[in-house]
Amino acid sequence: TDTTPYVPIPLCTRCHPHPALSLLPSSWCPLSPAGPQTTQLLVEPPWRPAVLWDLVTLTCQGSGTAGATTWYKDGQRWWQKGPDHLFVTKSGTYTCYRPSSGLSPPMSVLNDRLVLQVPARALLEGDRMTLRCRVTQDMSVTGVRFYHKDKDLGRPVSDTELSVSPLQLHHSGHYHCGGLVGSGMSQWQNSAPVTVTVHGEHPHIFTSPLLPRAFHGASAGGSLRIHRGVPPQSQLPQHPEPPEAPSPPPAPLLPGWAVGGGPTEVPAAPAARRGGLP
Missing domain, CATH: 2.60.40.10 (Immunoglobulins)
Incomplete structure (x- = not known):
């Protein structure tokens, strides 16, 4: 039984620009510092917390091979040597780990009313x-x-x-x-x-079909306003039903290197000892 402690990481700290960010996919947007050297957990549709009744996809983005991804759910190691994409079918708090770039910030998937x-x-x-x-x-x-x-x-x-x-x-x-x-x-x-x-700082700005474009040039002393217009939401394409993936093996914490697959359905998760919203 794995007893590795869960290390919470703030969802977003100060963001710093990095020239290499322009080489990443247009839908990538940092939620934690240090640019591409930090493991990121991307969510589609791009809203947080995610909700289970959406078609939610989590993508672990970091250094190393996709097959070297380790997934955590509710603070417990859940899937070692897993793929870098998951279709989420269970509510909980997810993080992912890549050997060269560390642990990602958490992402919650809720099933509340x-x-x-x-x-x-x-x-x-x-x-x-x-x-x-x-x-x-x-x-x-x-x-x-x-x-x-x-x-x-x-x-x-x-x-x-x-x-x-x-x-x-x-x-x-x-x-x-x-x-x-x-x-x-x-x-x-x-x-x-x-x-x-x-x-307060403006890092590298992206133009993305998946994320609403930021509005800039605001004056100091801005106030709260209600807007009728809402940025368009991204639409995630439908995928055929993938085969069920195996349960996570009882292996050491650091994942080995393997060739990762494409989008894979999340397997049934073991019962978590502790969890909830970070």
Whole structure:
């Protein structure tokens, strides 16, 4: 039984530009420092926390061979010598490890009835940040309110989405949303809080078909605004049903080198001893 301790890593710290970033795919956007030398855990659709009722794909990006990827779920080693792509079928908190670039920041996949989502990218001063309050597909939500540090931001014009623009440092902190959830008798529910960090430096800027383009040139003293327009969301193509992958072997912590496969469905995970949101 593996007893390797789970080492939490902040979702995003100060981002630094790096010339090599221009060589990466256009959908790549750093959530932690040091550019390509740090293992990154990319999520598609590019929102966090991810929700299980979306078709969620996690991609481990770092130095070394794709087949050298080790996956962790809820703080426990879960799949050694796994592929670098996963189709997620279980809720939990995921991280991945590559020998040459280390452990990635965590990514949570929730199956809650009500979830607040923010863009899964580094958020900079002058950007626009869209907040999304979402419910499971068999439910509806009305009367949505958004909160920043428990302060009511009011009702959004578009019912379930609200944009903060231009972002300023004081917009950092935890956000959550609430609303009347139900298909018949509705009850008020609140989402789990999501922590947002706004950074004052502008690293290398990407133009991506998958991520909303940042807005820049904001003046100091920006305020919270509600916008009717919402950046288009990316669409993940459908994939044929892949074969079930084997369970993780009881091997040493550091993965060996092997040739990784393409997108693979996540195998059934063993019961986690501890976990939850970071």
